[in-house]
Amino acid sequence: MMSDLQISAGPRKIVIDPVTRVEGHGKVTIRLNEAGEVEQARFHIVEFRGFERFIQGRMFWEVPVIVQRLCGICPVSHHLGAGKAMDVVAGVDKLTPTAEKMRRLMHYGQVLQSNALNFFHLASPDLLLGFEAPVAQRNIIGVIEAFPEVGKWAIFIRKFGQQVIAATGGRRIHPRLCVPGGVNQNLAVEHRDALRKDIDRIIQWCCDALVLYKSFVSSHEELHQTFASFPSSYMSIVGTDGAMDLYDGALRAIDERGTPIFEGAEPVQYCDYLVEEVRSWSYMKFPHIRSLGRENGWYRVGPLAQLNCCAFIGTPLAEAARKDFMAQGHGGPVHATLAYHWARVICMIHCAEVVKELLFDDDLQGNDLVVSGERRPEGISIVEAPRGTLLHHYTVDDNGQVTGANLIVSTTNNNEAMNRSVTKVAMDDLSGHEITEGLLNHIEVAIRAYDPCLSCATHALGQMPLVVTLEDADGSVIATRVKE
């Protein structure tokens, strides 16, 4: 209904097992039909299921620290997601102002630096140097050579975000802030003052990045609108007033015209609105909106959804940028897949503005850090991680041990959408039976828009980053290309 693309279950059941699975971080399979046309494409991320096993049997207060291992890029999102869920388990529904704002400061600093990493390191080479630029040039170093200022923004926005994390979590790597019912420290004045010195420059660089991005859009309008794109539904949390809120709120989902599918859905109600489907050929689950069913209920999350779902942004520079952005949708959502990057930069601006507001809020120097309540057997939370909606759900026994855990991570939410983007690229670019350098490039550009997580993946030497396989209608391999 939402697109003319059809992602069917496929003509043959594919069973993934440890023997056949690719030894790489990602695998794209393109299946042709009898006529030799692209029938479907699938993007697999290996080693994805099973990370809940990290958590089962642990004491509930340990979990906010343990779950940081789920993601090498945004451990803070998992830390805060678990922290919020364990607040519920601890019987706490409202934190002290100091605790709430400390967590928000950490979260917005994290989203800022993570979005900066994606935009500058992954997206800017494609956007600023061109999709077809040689691989030897199309990388962050090529960007630094061509746009020296951009390299500075990339490293120092990222570093600033890390400093926010260190100031709130005690250290840059493996930070610890959340405890059930609150936080373990406030913001030291010396850290606050150091961050205040840099924040205006950070905001300006984020705004400069937006100008740079818009220059790409204005010179590539058709490409920007059509590349790997399709109409879809979207989902994110928003504040009670409809404002963008990346830390806390209720779920809102809209259809391809912008009409609400549901809104005001509290985390505890997620099973009423979402279904998690397991498919035999993938390690990833396929969540969908219950009321729309398996075929039509898929949706997108992440910066594009965060912009499409909110009614407004509560900081001035980002709100002005949002209005400009939404004009692309002519009254409805913006569907361009490359617009993920545009939305990502607007979120960076918003995060930087929120960080500045918090740095001038005296509540962060308060000493009322933790509240307690009556223990509960279950806790559910949702945050907007840099790559989209992240849900943590735990059950805990009377001894305080975690007996069950269910996590829906951003990349899982985007699972079907990534398949469709890759399929669109394959339909547009595949010619004959050769996986060309150009096709591989375009597949990567499409995937980079979503920046999929490799949650709890290993990073050991000896794994290929990406493998693309072309199969005929019988499932026989026609060609394979490995991204070296």
Next chain:
Amino acid sequence: MNPRILVLGYGNPGRQDDGLGPAVATAIAIQEWPNVTAYDNYQLNIEDALDVADHDVVWFVDAARTGPAPYFVSCLSPALGIEFTSHLVRPEVILAIARQYCGRSPTAFLLGIRGYEFDFLEELTAGAMENMEAAFAMISERIRGAQTAGET
């Protein structure tokens, strides 16, 4: 003058032998040798280039799914690249960023320690532990030798 040495171990200790890199970095860190910095993370990130540029010698320490046991060492040079996800950053790219942006290109080595099991467990296998001990002995000797000689 003693060289400033950085040992950067990376991997996921919750995935059995993928924790080899962090294990070595932790073992080095507790020695508190002068002019030696060691830390670990789940993966490399671009801002590691700033730390790398602040040192004369850098050891990147990672687990290896393949290759010789107990470990191998290779010299690294700056190299360019782009991946499909920000979860993947190679040490050569970190060196390239350090050289291009910070104007520093330290001597760099990759220490790959052979691992065998990568399941969801928080402990090294016995074989990996043996390999880690051998690797730790080697890198300790190299570090102390560099400090004694004032060169690498």
